[in-house]
Amino acid sequence: MRILYAIGSWGLGHAARSLPVLEALQADGHDLTVISSGRALLMLxxxxxxxCEFLDWPHFPHTVGRSAAALYARTAVALPAMLRVMTWERQAxxxxxxxxxxxxxxxxNRYGVQDPAVPSFHVTNNVRFLAPxxxxxxxWALEAFNYAWFRGLRRVIVPDTPEDALAGDLAHRLRIFPSRLLAYVGLLSPVRARDTGQDLDVFITxxxxxxxxxxxxxxxRSQLASIPGKVVVTRGRPEGSDVERVGAVDVHDFLGRKHQEEMMNRARVIIGRPGFSTLTSVAEVERKAVFIPTPGQTEQQYLAAFxxxxxxxxxxxxxxxxxxxxxxxxVQRSGLTARVKTAEAVRRVVELIRAG
Incomplete structure (x- = not known):
């Protein structure tokens, strides 16, 4: 089959969780055209x-604010641009x-890339957006907005389990979406658990x-000297490839997926943003974690608190x-775990896409 696969560009999370699905589709013999932009496209x-063939399409702006009021204001200003990009995506x-x-x-996370004439799917953990x-x-209005865009799809693929292991109110306890439209497949993580031994005290992503x-x-950087033990940092900049030595710490511009996987498996504690892709990766390798939510990013603040x-x-x-x-x-906490990990989740996603 010829498959058009569109990936959002808010950070690297959407691209990261798409990689195992893209590779499985390639292994299944399908011809892929991938849409993305910015650092996400560079990583892909x-x-x-x-x-794959790659197309560079613009994505709508990502709004954050340091408070609920600031987020409301910035979202209101950005909303016309968001809608223009979504409409442009549909026309394109x-x-x-x-x-x-x-x-x-x-x-x-590319709302406009769908068409009623072609079996279309959307992968999201944000079935409902949470309001500040x-x-x-x-x-309720935000869930209704999503349903208005998604109701013509074959399925909305949710990278979580029906038992609510990770996403919380983002994908559970919904009020509008019919269950027949939702497919809870399990974790979609770019990394896999490996038996490497835990010789790294802290990995900071x-x-x-x-x-x-x-x-x-x-x-x-301001606190690296205070962290005891062996520490590795990745800056999340795929346009770079340098490694800087800061005291006893290696600071990488970027780690490819295999090296990121190695560090997560070796680490006793992982520090990062609680974006959903990082959350699923920590659950995949079953590690302890410190999450620092992005100020004004409602989803991350909710997931960290949850x-x-x-x-x-x-x-x-x-x-x-x-x-x-x-x-x-x-270290005193239980750590994240998962019932359905990436290998099984990817198999389920490929079956859904193949069935149409």
């Missing part, structure tokens, strides 16, 4: 090389389909859109994060 090119998809035949369309302050009426990526890096309250991880607000103390607290 590095990982997949010339095995139709134009592409007039020129070329595709048998399936899969999208991960958890305003019930607004969250920095990620996300600017300027918050740089702010987290500044925080980490799993902190469950006793699984330690959540540290960026403004008050003391990494050495947070590591000590995280």
């Amino acid at each position: 090119r590095r990982e997949l090389g010339d095995r 998809t139709r134009t592409l389909l007039r020129r070329r035949r595709f048998d399936r369309i899969v999208s991960d 302050g958890r305003v019930a009426v607004l969250e 920095i990620s996300g859109p600017e300027p918050q990526r740089s702010l987290l890096e500044r925080l980490v 799993h902190h309250a469950r006793g699984a991880i330690y959540a540290a607000p960026q403004a008050r994060a003391r990494l050495a103390d947070a590591i000590d607290a995280a």
